[in-house]
Amino acid sequence: MARILVIDDNSEILDLLNLALRRNNHEVILSADGQDGLAKALAERPDLAVVDVMMPDMDGYELVRRIRANPSIAQMSVIILTARGQPVDKSAALSAGADVYISKPLNITAFLKEVEELLGISKGKKEATIFPVFSLRGGIGRTTIATNLALLLQQISPTLLLDLSTNSGHCALYLGLKPIRHWGRLLRLRDNTLEKDTTIGGLFLAHTSGLKLMAAPPNPLQGEGFSQEQLTTLLKTLRKKVHFIVVDMPPVLNQAAQAVLEEAQRTILLSGVDHPGIQTTIQTLEVLKRQREQFLLLFNRVTPGPQxxxxxxxxxxxxxxAAIIPYDATQTTALHRQNPSALSNPQSPLVIALQTTIKQLLS
Structure with missing residues (x-):
């Protein structure tokens, strides 16, 4: 059972959602306007808020922005309801900080399914498959590969991109998202918080493609970050929420990296094609002998020259x-425009190589 706050100035919608949610064993808190809804969110600390857009005193977008700006409730999950169904409206809802956008008229069955998915309480769900993108050498496009791979997997089934950088991660930047929520907040909480679906789900950022992102802290960490035990617990919780998890790994073998490699089904080992890149890859394989069978090699050329x-x-x-990605100057351009090749240039060498890689990952 979860505690759910519903904020809508339409009394019929309030009654409908109150009845539907209570029948599904949730505790429901009702509010008819934005100011009162914000006050109840602060006082009651619900797991999820369902927010209408069109309200007289404060619209839903502003309400969600205020929720996200308040550290005490910023990690709350949020669904926005709106009678406007255009792509620009969905983009506005997600940009404000909503996790899910639902257009009216409401389909109650679909609405309840979204609630369960967001809260991570759906029954009989198969745990997600974890695909780390890993290299001990920097500057060879690890985040580029991870971001585009996650976007392509999202086209198959619900996917989460986990940015594990401890040095100001860039996945949010590449997706055009602001890291207003990130996993750094979990480091200040007790370890058992990592097992709470509602807390973890409230940290996701939503991309317009449907991809979920758990962003890295925007500022470099002073310290190690997650311990191996903490990250193992976090991954266990995350695996209940989606079908695929792509991890943008740090270029180090710290405790967090070890935890991900232990939990992964297949790992993309990214390598450069130059001598230093190949040497680093050979040494990585020597150190990680136990995981050797789970590695799938992917070469990425980041400079022009003979292959x-x-x-x-x-x-x-x-x-x-898996593939050798030829040099492609548009990789960097697409990311700087916050429009990754998986969405903006599906016939690019990068995307074609990643499609081939996905077939091998899922075979």
Whole structure:
């Protein structure tokens, strides 16, 4: 059972949602305007707020912005309801900080399903498959690969992108999102908080594609971040919420990285094609002998120049190669425009290579 706050100036909608949510064993708090709704959110600390857009004293967008700006309730999950069904309205809702956008007239069955998905309480759900994108060498497009891979997997099934950078992660930037919520807030809470679905779900950022992002803290961390035990617990909770989890890994073998590699089904080991890049990959494989069978090699060329033969790379590393991504200057341009190639240029070499990689990941 969750505690759910419904804010709508339409009494019929309030009655309808009150009845539907109570029948599903939720505790319901009702409010007919934005100011009162914000006060109740602060006083009652619900797990989820359902917010109408069109209200007389404060519209739903402003209400959600105020919720996200208040540290005591910022991690609350939020659904926005609106009679406006255009793409620009969905974008406005998600930009304000909503997790889910639902247009009226309401389909109660679909609404309740969204509530369960958001709260992570759906029954009989298969746990998500975890795909880390990993390299101990920086500057070879790890975040580019992780972001585009997650967007492509989202086209198949609900996906979460987890940015584990401890040095100001860039996944939110690449997706055009502001990291107003991030996993850094969990470090200040007790360890058992990592097991609470409602707390974790409230930290997600929503992209217009439907992809969910758990962003990294915008400022570099002073310290280690998650312990191995903490991140294992967090991953267990996250796996209940989506079908795929793509992890943008830090370029280090810290406790958090070890936890992800232990939990992953397949790991994309990203490598450069130059001698230093190949040497780093060989040394990584030497250190991580136990995980060797779960690695899938992906080469990414980030500078122009001749490309080594695939067979020579395969012999040097003694692992199957998912793909070799040729140099493509538009990779950086697309990300700087906050419009990744998976969405803006589906025929690009990067996207074609990642589609091939996905087939191998899911085979």
């Amino acid at each position: 080594p033969p695939a067979e020579a790379l395969r012999r040097a590393l003694r692992l199957p190669i």
